[in-house]
Each structure stands twice: as structure tokens, then as C-alpha cells.
Amino acid sequence: MPLPHDIVKFHEPPVPEGQSPYVPGAGPSLQLEIAEWNDAWPGQFQLLAQKIEEALGWRALVIEHVGSTSVPDLPAKPIIDIDLIVADPNDEAAYVPALERAGFELRVREPWWFGHRVLRYSEPACHLHVFGYDSPEVIKHRIFRDWLRTNTDDRVLYADTKREAAALSRAAGEHSMQYNARKEIVIKKIYRRAFIATGLLKD
Template identity: 50%
Template sequence: MPSFEEITRHHEPDPDENPWVQGPPPSGPVSLVDYDPHWPEHYQRLASGIREALGDVVLDLEHVGSTSVPGLAAKNVIDIDLTVADPRDEDAYVPALERIGYTLVIREPSWHEHRALRLADLDTWPRVNLHVFGPDCPEAIRHRMFRDWLRTHPEDRDLYANAKRDAIPGGGNVMDYNGRKEKVVHEIYDRMFRAAGML
């Protein structure tokens, strides 16, 4: 289990690292939609497919991100955290995931050995981002804590929703959008960590 310091620190990937396996995705506007009560069902269907493809390779699987928080507006993207024994051992999971339509798009050794895959079928809706981490990864722990906090703290869920809407008009790509809402995200994390006695 990582220390409180490791969990509460905002880790950043190496800015000189090129994470894109097949080149960066095309830039496009970010759009939000109202919460869709079918998102949990989409996650369950996707999770079943991943578990069937990988078997015991799956150490944990979690629905994270905004689509996992009832009542929260979000990009129409299901974010899933997959925990495997070693994300560097891509042969243990990438070929099996490719067989069910996923494509490896991100490799970030400097950021918890993070890997990300997307469903290759661009007609799939909602879209799917499958994030791969190792056991006891601080970032995966943060994702679960943030999800659970927003599920039980409607005032912070609404604060986050407003920050997301305010970040849209600036234009640019998803990374630009994420940067514009980062201050509010860190504010919520700080409140969450203090409530948990971690700061």
C-alpha cells in the first residue's frame, strides 16, 4: 500500500515523454452531456468482456471518472481502471484486449507505468478509455477516492460540474480542458484528503 504522501501528491508525467503509441488523436471540441443512467450498464457490459478476455490477469476493475458518479455531467466516455500485475508486461493483456476491439494508444512509463487503450470501433458510443495500472498504484487509489467522494458529497459534485462547464469555452483539446478545471479538482482532492486524515 502506498504511503499517504504518495497518494496525496499530484504526480505528473515527464513533459519530455511522448506518450502516444500511434500519434496524438485529432484535436476537437470537448462536449459534455447530462448524466446518463445507462452508463453503469455500459460499464458492466464492458467489464464482463474484459474479464472474459483476460481471466486471472485482471486483479481489479473499476468504473471511474465522471460517468461513474450519478448526477454528474460528463464527456460521453466510460473510463475504466484495470489493475494487472505489471503494466510493462503488455504481452500479458494487450493481445487479448486487441482481440475484443481495443487498441493501445498511450504508454507512460514516467507516470506509474500507465497504459491506456481505446475501443478501436469509433462507432462505439459511449467511447471507452481503459487505463492500466499496477497493484497499489497511487493514481488508481485517487481515482476511486475521488469517485466515492463525489458520490457522497453533492456540493462538491456540483462544484466540479460547474468547473467542467466553465472549462469548455476555452477551446483546444482535452488536455487544455483538463488544465482549466485542474484548480477545482485539486481543491476537492485537498478537502477529501483532509477529511480522510491524510493531510
């Protein structure tokens, strides 16, 4: 179980020299369209979660709907973000082939960042984020989701930030990582308020 100081820290390790987080043929997305909340998104998550469970069985330790599509009334890129916890994300043979047979495609490999992998599913569109059980990232994602679900002011602030960042990035011809960077300051401010409220951080 991660310690509180690991949960509140933003782990941003650099990409090791000579390596890329993207598997051959993959790269950051240019899809920066923000859609208004769609009440079909929770059902799409349930469909995808069932596919993951059928593919992995007990190897899927936790399957969580995270990201903006998990927060009612929040606009989002229409891509379902899912956190999947497995025993060892670096042991790709234990889960990647089974997920590929279910229609998922490995796109990102970041062993230097808690073993993070990303697999993509096309319809409904999904980014499946794979971490180990000891990763603080999955706890952070749940805190952020639950905070936005119940705190209207921060949900509105984040919605406005997302729309502005997407518009600026589209105008500049940027990709998804640059769009994410435009949101970073506001995201960290929201996280700080959530961490203080949960007792993980002192005011």
C-alpha cells in the same frame, strides 16, 4: 500498497526528452462535448468490464468504474473511464494483445508514470486506464469518485467547472489535455477536502 504521502501527492512527471505518450497515429482528443448524466452509463461499464474479464481472466486484478460517468447526476464527456489493475503494466504482451482481440486499441504509453497505458474502445466509448497494483493513482481516483457521489456541494462545483472549461476550450480550439488543465485548480481543491476527510492529509 502506496503510502499516504504518495496518495496525496500529484505526480506529474515530465515527458522524457524525445518521447511521446501517444502511440503513432494517436493524439489528444478534440471531443469536448459535455453531456448531462445518463443512467445508461453504469450499464455500459458493466458491459465493458465483462469484456475485459473475458479477455484477461485472472490477469485483471481490479476493474473500477471511475471518472465522471461513475458519479450519478454529474455531467460528463460520454466516455466510460475504467481503471484496470494488472500485475505489471509495462509487460504489454501479458494483456494488450488479449484486449486488442476484444476490440480495445492501445493509444497511450507512459512507462514513466506508474506504467500507465490507455486503450480505447469505440462503442460504448471507453478509455481504459491500465496501472500496476502499487499505483497511488487508482486509489486517488476511487477517493475522488466516492467523495463526489456523497458530497453535493463539490459535485455541483465540479459540474459547473466542467461546463465552463469545456465551453472555453471549444471556443479556443483546444484539445482534451488543455480542457483538463482548465479544471486542475478546482480538482485539487476537491481532492484536498477529500484527503482531509479521509485522514490522509492534516487540515
